[in-house]
Amino acid sequence: MKTWAEIMEIQPLAGKIITNSIKKGRVSHAYLISGERGTGKASIALQLAKSLFCSNKEGVEPCQTCNTCKRIESKNHPDVHWIEPEGQSIKREQIDNLQKEFKYSGLESNRKVYIIKAADTLTLNAANRILKFLEEPNKETTAIMLTENSQAIIPTIRSRCQILDLQPLDPYHFQKQLIDAGITEDNARLFSALTNNLTEATRWNEDDWFASARKLVVQLIEKFVESTDDVYLLIHNKWLPHFKERNQQEHGLDLLLLAFKDMMMAHIGYEDAIVFFYKSKEKLEDFMMAFSQAKILMILNAILAAKQKLKQNVHPTLVMEQLTLQIQR
Known part of the structure; x- marks a missing residue:
């Protein structure tokens, strides 16, 4: 999913909420995006970051071709920070390093975005440190937390985020995608029960x-x-x-x-x-x-x-x- 139009086809409610916020200039300081694997959590986070930074966007749609969009896509933009689990969890030290980064102004603008994948793996210490960001929001800072299990997020964090629950993908629609990609009906049924990710399913098939x-x-x-x-x-x-x-x-x-x-x-x-x-x-x-x-x-x-x-x-x-x-x- 590379555009808001594509996201709206798969996740109409979440797509509408975020695009309306962008149009009105009322982007939340923190989002908690919850959904199964393959439902589009990372795609939505990327698209939101591009919409916030891209200077060539048409309406809410970032251009996808400028240097800014390309660096966000490749996770190389200096003001868009990705945090992922080290081993089985996101540790306090990772959040401490993020806090140090945020003491400085943005390298290319005053805006900063941080995206936390598998936010439910935050250790308690790490979660408490993230909580400080959420309690003292900067209008130029946007937190995007991604999880497959929003109930595993501590209540004090949940209460400070706009929660977007993504709907499960239609398994029959996904099975058709797999079959169209050359996967047998037998494997398509099995893979659709295990993942919502076409790339992952194709890799398993091979x-x-x-x-x-x-x-x-x-x-x-x-x-x-x-x-x-x-x-x-x-x-x-x-x-x-x-x-x-x-x-x-x-x-x-x-x-x-x-x-x-x-x-x-x-x-x-x-x-x-x-x-x-x-x-x-x-x-x-x-x-x-x-x-x-x-x-x-x-x-x-x-x-x-x-x-x-x-x-x-x-x-x-x-x-x-x-x-x-x-x-x-």
Whole structure:
């Protein structure tokens, strides 16, 4: 999404609120933009920054071609500061460095913008330091905080921001985009359940790693069905070596979650919602016979808890061993 017109097509309410503010010269000193991955949070932040700095814009639309727009797009503008998590969180030191930057006037104007990605990962100390900015707003400063979970933001920050909740993307529309991009219907259904980002989905489609990840999930469920101790060998010899990085570990649990959700959908006769086993109905029937609805519900809750533990930086080996034990009970 490169223009406000494109943003308005995907996020009409958020787009209208911000463009009206720009037209009236009443841009908020702080925005909290909340939405799932791929719903346009970063695109809106970039577009807002360009609209504030671009001197060649037509109405609210920045020109996209001037040096200012290009530097904001590449995150190289000296008065637009991006803050992203270092490791699992945004730390106090990062906010301290931002505060030092803001003691000086802008290099090219008096305006400054700072964009905080994954704002829900702010440590408590970092959040309290950000709060000072919000309590003493400068009319030439705009804060834009992006999050997938606005409820994880401390109330004192939320109360000082204009909150924009982005609507989820239409999965069927996104599936059509994926199919038009050359992705099979089977993969399009699966990818649309995991991401709203076309670039990310295209990369997965071309990556042997993702195909292997899908096979590993099936193998793991087969071991659970067989009720053997071989499941621990698979976890240590195949699962953990394959899902090395934190985002890969989360993808593995997401795939496992979708597989068990399919079993629940099959139990209740909602076959249109089947995603993971869309082209493997016979395999799905075999698996659902091994798990009752009550058992599947327990497993789904256990997987969600495991995802939360990963976010809390619990060691992935411990997370998977505990999850395996819960599923085998």
